Amino acid sequence: MRPELLFPLFKSAESLKGVGPRMMGLLRKLTGEHVIDLVWHLPSGIVTRQKIDHLLPDYVTGQVIVTVTTRKHHPSRSRRVPYKIDCDVNGEALTLTFFNGREDYLKQKLPLDKQRIVAGKLEEYGGVYQITHPDHILDVNDHADISIHEPVYPLTGGITNNMLGKAIQQALSFVPVLPEWQDPTLITREKWIDWKTAVMTVHNPTGEKDLEPESLPRQRLAYDELFANQLALELARRSMKRKKGRSLPSNGTLTEAVIDLLPFALTGAQRRAISEISADLTANYRMLRLVQGDVGSGKTMVALMTILQALENGAQAALMAPTEILARQHLEGLDPYFKQLGLKTTLLTGRLKGKKRAAVLQELAEGTIHVAIGTHALFQEDVQYHDLGLAVIDEQHRFGVHQRLALSAKGKPETGGVDVLVMTATPIPRTLALTAYGDMDVSIIDEKPPGRKPVDTRAIEIERLDALATGLGRKIAENERIYWVCPLVEESEVSDLAAAEDRKTYLEALYPGQVGIVHGKLKSDEKEAAMEAFKSGETQILVATTVIEVGVDVPEATVMIIEHAERFGLAQLHQLRGRVGRGGLAGNCLLLYAGPLGETQKARLKIMRETEDGFVIAEEDLRLRGAGELLGTRQSGLPEFKIAELEKCGHLVTIARDDARLFLEKDPELQSKRGNAVRTLLYLFERDSAIHYLRSG
Incomplete structure (x- = not known):
């Protein structure tokens, strides 16, 4: 309560x-x-209204005592003709000007020969002083109602600052x-x-x-909000740890066998992540872990080792990707290993229908399929597993939390539910990771596999587009592949499509039969066909909107051209760049921009040229764009903060996380004097669902 x-x-x-x-x-x-x-x-914002005794030629926002003398101009039918009222200020003339002024209202507010306090912006036109549409008109006895410093609030159409200010003062x-x-x-x-x-x-x-967010009162309130957030996440994490889970220890029969099959050695960061996950799987509580890895850091191998540890215990595993293209790619990458180990996999997407789907569902229910890879089709109501022990979710921010829960609910209740491993290739700034994913344990893969060459990144003015396009022939002759990304045009999807179609026509004239296209309006099988033609080399240039952003893997792709790069966020540019140079060949990323560039746009392109470290880029993106825009608050599960601006108070998040953990160590049930006050805080910031975790588990 x-x-x-x-x-x-x-x-x-x-x-x-x-x-x-x-x-x-x-x-x-x-x-x-x-x-x-x-x-x-x-x-x-703030409006400072100094008291004006004598009219000055400077434009100034202030408050002045006037005596109403005459009404010279009466309203006409034309809205452009203002209603004017002449006033006296210590012997000087001042005109009050109103457009669309209601005469009865103005007569009542400004009666002749009476004194009134008027607040607004004092201006001078041709030697005549005037205030247009005063902010306040009050009786001289009500002078306390006009503040010298008036706060200015963010507004919406139909609400004035005056109306909102009065409501807030009451609140x-x-x-x-x-x-x-x-x-x-x-x-x-x-x-x-x-x-x-x-x-x-x-x-x-x-x-x-x-x-300023750094002012002490604002910092105090921001910290209260962040502390409430961290308490709620920590209570959720502890509740998860209290839930009976299933111990899935590794006996090495599959995990060690696959290490012998790998044509490369795992990196230190991969081994560290695998070890942390293995400890979670072995423990008798449910796992909820996030693996963050930069583009090309080898998360898929970490997922493979996790799946095999679950399978060593006789359980099934499911791997969920946000698109069919990515699900197919995971199947192509992992299935050869599963086959050599004698394990059966299946692809389950919305496209699988009829008898084929029925047969797959029967095998899943009987347990003859060990690993299901697919899209959200994996957790549809009629999909039953024989014994689902592990769910791996790729690109978590593309799924809602309820989808994660729906998949994890597919396990047997008597075995303690499903362990969940979440993966993302979008490096998340530490501040955001703590606030959006603080209920999860986090593993970071911050090393790239050996042999991965850096991608040469350059910014080029768009005027050089023709020379760039004609120069691609050399790459095509070498059988290399080229991505050409067209920008999203915000007004409509139709113009996005038109931009991509126009670019395809232009490139097709230079390289007949070599150009494919992928965009959001294509049906999934058309997208698949275009991607397949590009991967096989049937086409060597792929014109695309950002649907190729995450996870798509074409080893022969060496050139990424991003048109109007100044319109993209840093994280997007970094993800797109990560599509090239994956097959041992050197990659090139060309950022075409149209000037003049704003300061933020210049900063983005500079950072892209200077570093390939996704975590450095993510921190800069947070600083330049702010948290809400960075992950897209609604789809990311990122909590909406009312006061805290994450890009300005990252250090407070760390303090709040440590404080929340220390406090709950001492008072896990919130029973102390401070504990009861903390309960009030959680209700105040509407994190009351966390209170239920005290009683659940």
């Missing part, structure tokens, strides 16, 4: 004075529907004094104020510095 102390904060914002159904509809999109959501909606009146949930030593060290004072302070800035 949510503590009674928080009830007023979780009332509907419609309970506030002045918030009717229309404004409530807009608030739902802008802030959220509860009073607390308004409290979390922090100012993004703040419900903010209670709450018990302190932070470690007193930390508060002293960071010079933080208490929670309520921090909330009040951030909504009453007195200068630009107060708006």
Whole structure:
């Protein structure tokens, strides 16, 4: 149950004075529907209104006491003709100008010969001072209602800053004094104020510095949110560890046999990851581990060793990929090893239908198929496994958490469910890994297999496109393959397609019969056919939108041309570059750009030229783009933070993770005085689902 102390904060914002159904509809999109959501909606700017006694020629935002003298211009039918009211300020003339002004309203707000406080931007035109559409008009007795420093909030169409400011001030009146949930030593060290004072302070800035994420009150609130997030993740992790799992120890019969079959030695990073996973599988709790590896670091071999350890115990394994192309590629890469070990695999995708599908489902249920590789078809309701012990999920951020859970639920309850290994080739900045995947144990593969040559990366002005295209003949003569990636045009998918089709036509004229195309509008079998023609060498240039981004492996591909590279994010550019130079031949990545470039675009291209380290690139991408844009909050499972800006407070995430772990070591059931305060914190940031973990397990 949510503590009674928080009830007023979780009332509907419609309970506030002045918030009717229309404004409530807009608030739902802008802030959220509860009073607390308004409290979390922090100012993004500030207007400082100095008191003006004498009119100055400088443009200034201020507040001035006026006496209304005349109404010279009455409204006409033309909207362009303003309604003007003349006023006196200590013997000087000032005009108040209103477009579409309602006469009855203005007469009531600005009666003749009366004094009023007017706040707004003072301007001068041709020797005449004026304020257009004042922000505030108040009786002189209400001067306390105009703040010298007024916060400016992020808005949406239909809500003014004045309307939102009034609603937020009301919301703040419900903010209670709450018990302190932070470690007193930390508060002293960071010079933080208490929670309520921090909330009040951030909504009453007195200068630009107060708006910075580094300001102490904002840091305090960001840390509260990050601490709540880390507590919830740690409670989830502990709950998972408490769940009875199945011990799948390695006896070496399959894992050691496959090492003898490999034509190369595993890297130190691969061996380390395999060892960490093996320990998880051997333990009698359920595994939930994330393997992060840069492009081409050899995650597939780690997945193979994990699958074989599960199979050594008589269990089945499933490997789920986000697309059919990737699922087929995994099957092609792994099946030769499984066959030599006498193990049976199957491909299960949405395309498998009728009698063939029925036969596969029967073999899975009987246990004669040891490994199923496929797409989300692996966890459809009618798919039953004889004894599923392990689920490997490739490119986790392309699946929702519920899909992960659906696959892991396919195990036998009496054996303790399914161990889950999640893999991603998208290097995730440490800050994001801790906040998005903090409920998982993490293994990092940060070494590339020996013999992998660096990819030569260059940025080229788009004006040189013709010379570049005609120069590709040398690569084609050597039987090498070329990717030509066309940019996504944000307006519509139709223009994306048109751009790709135009480029194919252009290249086809230079290299007849050598050019294929892949884009999002193609059916999956058409995509497969285009990819297959490219892999086999039937076509040597593949024009594509970013559907070739993740995981596609063509050893002969040596050239990656990315048109309008300035439109892509760093992570995307890095993933695309990772498609070439995989077969022992040197790779080239050519970033075609159209100037002039903005500072962020210049920084991206510079980083791409300077480093191939995906983890360095990921950190830079976070710094340049921010967290929400980086992973795409909705599909990544990344929590949406209301206050914390991850790109600005990475050091706080690490402190919060360590603090959460230490605290839960001492008080795992949240029973102490601080423990009870921590419960309030979890409810405050709507991480209450974590409270259930205390009782579950």
